[in-house]
Amino acid sequence: MNYSTLKKTVALSVASVLAVGMVKAQTSTTTTSTTDSTMKTSETTNAKVFGGRGQYKTFSIGINGGVTAPVNATGGSNDYTNWKASYGYGASLRWQLAHSFGIQGDFNGGRLKGNNQDAVGGFRDDRRSFQTDFYSGTISGVVNVATIDYLRRKNAINFFVKAGAGLVWYNPTYVTANGNSYAFQNSDGSNHYVKSLVIPVGVGVKFRLSDAWALNLGYTENFTDDDWLDALQRGYPTKDKYSYGYAGLEWTIGSKSKPNLDWVNPVAMMYDELYDAALRQEVEALKGRVTNVENAVNDLKKDSDGDGVSDQFDKCPNTPAGTVVDGAGCPLKKDTVQVGGAATPAAYTNIQFDFDSSVLRTSSYPTLDAVSSDLRANTSKVVTLKGYASSEGTAAHNMRLSKDRANSVKTYLVNSGVEARRLKVKAYGETHPIADNSTEEGRVQNRRVEFQQ
Structure with missing residues (x-):
């Protein structure tokens, strides 16, 4: 698969995600009932504006699987003429700090493949192909984009972007021009896993299946701090990179009586609090107390x-x-x-x-x-x-x-x-x-x- 094919694949995937999202959004409206001449929804909660994170579920765990590639959709140099899609997998733990921001830890593993099939003779720089197994651990900030909905009480879709830092461990092997296979060696001659800094930058979309479950689709570009990921330092001082497109399930931990902070719509919360029956009773009682004070003041001023x-x-x-x-x-x-x-x-x-x-x-x-x-x-x-x-x-x-x-x-x-x-x-x-x-x-x-x- 070459670079132009990758861009077509990514564009088709994004279009598919948006189409699914539109259908999901159109079918996720909630039923309402009228109480005291005020439109109330069956999804109202006891959560209050400015009530703090303690009234929500904020921790989520997820698993995912998908496709890896030793290139990024945004471009850049590549040490091999061709790349092959391979497999990847991962798990995540996220703490939602606000309805629009959270901190997420990710563990990922997988395999990367590439070759010089389109090079003259099928090899270049004495390399025919490579294969690298890797593991990574990263911490990222996740920002939910466009989380306030003025049309529905709850979003059916959350778009998000994320970026962070971490470490990647990898063990590349390669095939030379004469067909021999070798394991990449460290500077000390060992074949142990190489360790490098990695910067993940990603985008994605999340579909609400229920208040606790969500389907995630995402794409992450990973930038390493060395040039040995593919067992070849061909373009020094360039750095190697790889991408991971995935689908996964996420489960938010916590009591069923608490709403999921990830899906909170502040507009709906303020509406509910404004028309809360207890609040309206307090306002009416306050009006009565003000009237009593005004009458008392008038009595004090009276001079018959x-x-x-x-x-x-x-x-x-x-x-x-x-x-x-x-x-x-x-x-x-x-x-x-x-x-x-x-x-x-x-x-x-x-x-x-x-x-x-x-x-x-x-x-x-x-x-x-x-x-x-x-x-x-x-x-x-x-x-x-x-x-x-x-x-x-x-x-x-x-x-x-x-x-x-x-x-x-x-x-x-x-x-x-x-x-x-x-x-x-x-x-x-x-x-x-x-x-x-x-x-x-x-x-x-x-x-x-x-x-x-």
Whole structure:
């Protein structure tokens, strides 16, 4: 068999593999049933996205047999004019690390043959023919190509490429031009097996027979690190090579309850996890919890009497509109005076603030308006605005907060017509409390601005 015949054989083999694959793919669709208006398949599993390799079967063993040749389909030099197909066999152990990648150990054996039949006289370089028996052990990385399928839940076919390194042991014999047969001798005169580095590079296709069994068809080119594989160093410094085309069965080891990682389709897994009934129940429960939180927040913000204190903390509910209240929502009766028979907010009473806030309450506006009116009527009067805070938080934070509160009062009065130069701002932070900071009632009273005339 010559080189052109080899290329025709390989091309025909590839075409046959693709044809078988197309038929297999068309007949491997799964039956589905409808549950909760969601298309579910009979092949769904308990495996979860990002669940780790522990939920899959990952170890496989295989056996194979096929045809060897002392040439490669990709070309290269050959020490003999003709080659003969011979036999090869092998076994493999693979660990699948991901759905698209695994590590595989291979043991192979076989025989290689070639001759100089087309040479003048039937020989060349004093060689008529050779025959070499070999064994090899290699470790390779195996990459599954195009493993994600958007048309079917599981692939029926996996294409793969692999490459690795290892050792080959071989024992060549040859026939000279005069017809004598010899065994190749090492440099020390021995006839023991020769050892050499070998680099296997291969392609193949795998057909899923079941979740545990697969049929493999492949072709591997092997590149050695010496030129004695055919008992002739004719093209130095070229290296010898050989190929192995094979068919084999592979069995994935593990519990039937676990899926085979080699056939996992991530798209199908994500679909199943998205429409998992338990997950949907958890989502609905989460929506309910969010609604409860939103309702609780709305209850905290509710202020039925509009006095600026939420119902949650209002100890004097239903106060009349416009009533000046303290931080607990109770009227500040001492801060009113009688004007024309009606209760009117008195000037220069303390201005209260909410927790960690320097924003003026609307309930403080009547008191501030009274202060503004008095200052505009008495243009020589100067007032110091003294800001305070309760004891929550750090001292530095409370000092800044008390200053912001005093400035809020100043800004209001300036905007109402009081000259800024007549308003002095001082911050005291959490010092000089007027009530006990260990109780909420006391802390409410301490969040204030005082007027000093």
